[in-house]
Amino acid sequence: MILISGYRHDLIVIMAVTLVVSSVVYGLMHLLLSRWEPRRRHDADASRGWELPSPARWVGESEAWIVFVLPCLNEGRVIAASLERLIALDHGRIRILVVDDGSDDDTADIVRGYSDPRVHLLQRTLPQARQGKGEALNAAIAHIPGNILPSDVDPFNVIVCVVDADGRLEPNVLEEVLPCFAAETLGAVQIGVRISNRAQNLLARMQDIEFVLYTHVFQRGRRHLGSVGLGGNGQFVRLAALRTLGPAPWTRSLTEDLDLGVRLMLRGWTTEFRSATAVHQQGLTDLRRWLRQRTRWFQGHLQSWPLIPWVLRDLTGTRRADLLYHLTSPFLLLVGSFLLLAFGSWIFGLGVALVTGTLAPSWWWLSAYIIAFGLALAFGVRYWRIERRGDIGAVGAVALLHVFVLYATLWYIAGWRAVARSLTGRQGWAKTERHAEPDPQVTARAA
Numbered sequence: 001m002i003l004i005s006g007y008r009h010d011l012i013v014i015m016a017v018t019l020v021v022s023s024v025v026y027g028l029m030h031l032l033l034s035r036w037e038p039r040r041r042h043d044a045d046a047s048r049g050w051e052l053p054s055p056a057r058w059v060g061e062s063e064a065w066i067v068f069v070l071p072c073l074n075e076g077r078v079i080a081a082s083l084e085r086l087i088a089l090d091h092g093r094i095r096i097l098v099v100d101d102g103s104d105d106d107t108a109d110i111v112r113g114y115s116d117p118r119v120h121l122l123q124r125t126l127p128q129a130r131q132g133k134g135e136a137l138n139a140a141i142a143h144i145p146g147n148i149l150p151s152d153v154d155p156f157n158v159i160v161c162v163v164d165a166d167g168r169l170e171p172n173v174l175e176e177v178l179p180c181f182a183a184e185t186l187g188a189v190q191i192g193v194r195i196s197n198r199a200q201n202l203l204a205r206m207q208d209i210e211f212v213l214y215t216h217v218f219q220r221g222r223r224h225l226g227s228v229g230l231g232g233n234g235q236f237v238r239l240a241a242l243r244t245l246g247p248a249p250w251t252r253s254l255t256e257d258l259d260l261g262v263r264l265m266l267r268g269w270t271t272e273f274r275s276a277t278a279v280h281q282q283g284l285t286d287l288r289r290w291l292r293q294r295t296r297w298f299q300g301h302l303q304s305w306p307l308i309p310w311v312l313r314d315l316t317g318t319r320r321a322d323l324l325y326h327l328t329s330p331f332l333l334l335v336g337s338f339l340l341l342a343f344g345s346w347i348f349g350l351g352v353a354l355v356t357g358t359l360a361p362s363w364w365w366l367s368a369y370i371i372a373f374g375l376a377l378a379f380g381v382r383y384w385r386i387e388r389r390g391d392i393g394a395v396g397a398v399a400l401l402h403v404f405v406l407y408a409t410l411w412y413i414a415g416w417r418a419v420a421r422s423l424t425g426r427q428g429w430a431k432t433e434r435h436a437e438p439d440p441q442v443t444a445r446a447a
Contacts, residue, residue: 019332019335019336019339020339020371023332023336024371024374024375026325027217027375027379028375028378029221030217030218030220030221030222031217031221031378031379031382032221033220033221033223033224033225034216034217034218034220034221034382036224037223038223038224057154057156057157058156058157058181058182059154059157060182061174061178061179061181062091062092062093063093063157064093064157064158064159064178064181065093065095065149065153065157065158065159066091066093066094066095066159066161066174066178067095067096067097067144067148067149067158067159067160067161067239068086068094068095068096068097068161068163069097069099069137069140069160069161069162069163070082070096070097070098070099070163070164070165070167071099071101071133071136071137071140071162071164071165072098072099072100072101072103072107072165073100073101073102073103073107073130074103074104074105074107075103075105075107075165075166076103076105076106076107076110078165078166078282079098079107079110079111079165080110082163082165082166082167082168083096083098083111083114083119085168085169086163086169087116087118087119088171089169089171089173089174090171090174091174094118095118095120095148095149096118096119096120097120097121097122097140097143097144097148098111098119098120098121098122099122099124099136099137099139099140100121100122100123100124101124101129101130101136102124102125102126102129102130108121108123120147120148122139122140122143124136124139131252132252132254132256133232133250133256134248134250134251134252134253134256135248135250135252137162137249137250137256138247138248138249138250140160141160141239141242141249142247144158144160144239154240155238155239155240155242155243156238156239156240158238158239158240159177159178159181159236159237159238159239160236160237160238160239160242161234161235161236161237162232162233162234162235162237162257163233163234163279164232164233164279164281166196166281166282167233167234167279167280167281168196168279168280168281169191169234169277169279170277170278170279170280172276172277173191173234173277173279175277176191176274176276176277177189177191177236177274177277180272180274181236181238183270183272185268185269185270186238186269186270186271186272187237187238187241187264187267187269187270187271188230188235188236188237188238188241188260188261188264188269188271188272189235189236189271189272189273189274190215190219190228190229190230190231190234190235190236190261190271190272190273190274191234191236191273191274191275191277191278191279192211192212192215192216192219192234192273192274192275192277192278192279193211193214193215193231193233193234193278193279193280193281194208194211194212194278194279194280194281195207195208195211195280195281195282195283196280196281196282196283197282197283197285198283200283200285201285202403203283203284203285203286203287203290203407204283204284204285205400206400206403206404206407207283207284207290208283209383209400209401209404210404210407210408212382212383212386212387213379213382213383215273215275215278216275216382216386217379217382219273219275220273220275222273222322223272223273224318225318225319225321225322226265226270226317226318226319227265227271227318227319227322227323227326228261228271228272228273229257229258229261229262229271229326230257230258230260230261230264230271231257232255232256232257233279233281234278234279235257235260237260237264238269241264241267241269244264244267244269245260245263245264245267249263253300253303253304254296254297254299254300254303254427255297255300255301255303255304256300258300258301258304259300259303259304259307262304262307262311262323262327263307265315265319265323266307266310266311266314266315287410290410291410291413291414291417294410294411294414295414295417295418295421296418297414298330298411298414298415298417298418299418299421299422299427301327301329301330301418302330302418302419302422303422304327305327305328307327308324308327308328311323311324311327312324330415330418333411333412333415334412334415334416334419336412337412337415337416340409340412372405373401373402373405376401376402376404376405377398377401377402379401380397380398380400380401380404381397383397383400383401384397384398
């Protein structure tokens with residue numbers, strides 16, 4: 001208990017109410033912002049004073065070089081389909097670099113089997129290989145000049161796109177992304193993410209909802225704040241921007257994408273998000289693999305905390321505020337796990353009262369329902385508007401978002417597992433296994 005203006009208040013209740021209210025307000029703010037296009041593009045923070053390239057150097061979408069980088073470790077099941085889709089993109093200056101990071105399967109042999117001169121293979125072997133996705137991407141960036149592209153190509157006009165081996169870029173992706181790079185300070189563009197096998201089971205559908213809400217609500221909202229983040233799949237980065245971070249722009253963080261996006265902003269570059277196109281990737285279909293992946297993501301988020309002092313020092317305004325909230329969100333989630341326990345205890349008490357016949361209706365039930373499910377249902381309308389051409393109707397979307405609230409609580413388990421791994425110094429991870437999927441383009445080519 002604490003004393004405020006002569007009255008005693010429960011500190012735990014105050015913290016709980018503050019956390020709930022801040023989360024709801026934050027979500028509603030991004031939901032509202034996501035409905036409109038920003039009136040102006042956020043420029044780099046003037047306080048940094050970084051000398052960024054002149055827009056006069058931009059040669060235009062048709063003359064820019066696009067280098068797709070696919071970091072691979074045992075991706076023989078999906079790499080052929082990915083290459084077929086990238087080769088089919090309509091652009092005259094495409095190059096595809098597959099980084100084989102010490103695979104044990106036939107990944108490298110499949111890539112070598114392509115006679116298309118646009119397809120290149122960089123094969124890494126132990127002990128240099130298998131040092132993490134960031135190190136594989138750093139090797140790719142070092143390999144591009146003089147091997148993939150002429151050494152005298154202006155890096156301001158080279159766009160590097162990181163695509164996972166199972167990634168399926170939509171055909172309009174270059175039309176949507178490339179015009180953005182005419183902006184002087186733009187360093188990177190992130191596109192939306194969808195789960196390609198979302199109809200396979202309920203867990204895959206939950207992941208699709210998760211990605212749609214993150215990209216179409218929070219990423220679109222962050223366009224107004226100047227704090228768009230980067231993802232590990234479907235990120236387009238200007239090579240000149242990467243070089244401002246040194247010879248190894250990606251770190252060994254378990255979430256190297258989050259780390260890269262923040263450090264680009266610290267260097268004075270802006271980031272953008274395009275929701276009119278997306279990359280489709282495989283979702284995990286069993287809970288054990290999902291929990292392992294999300295624990296890794298959470299632990300990587302914890303590894304980004306050393307960036308907080310730099311965000312406070314070098315960024316200003318809404319960008320600084322939103323990134324601070326985003327980087328500290330793991331702490332808020334861990335605190336929220338205790339609120340879940342309290343909520344569970346209350347539900348258990350209602351169950352006991354129902355069994356013993358002492359249950360009395362209360363308006364608190366309605367308020368508790370609104371707190372738990374209200375914001376999620378508002379998000380569900382957004383998901384339904386995006387997915388209504390598929391197999392999800394309005395009623396189905398509402399039902400799924402009720403399940404999604406329960407699904408989101410699994411993050412509490414992943415969060416505490418990540419804390420335990422961090423405290424015990426465990427940093428290594430087994431790669432997420434892919435599953436082969438039929439692809440019409442590959443079937444047609446084989447025929």
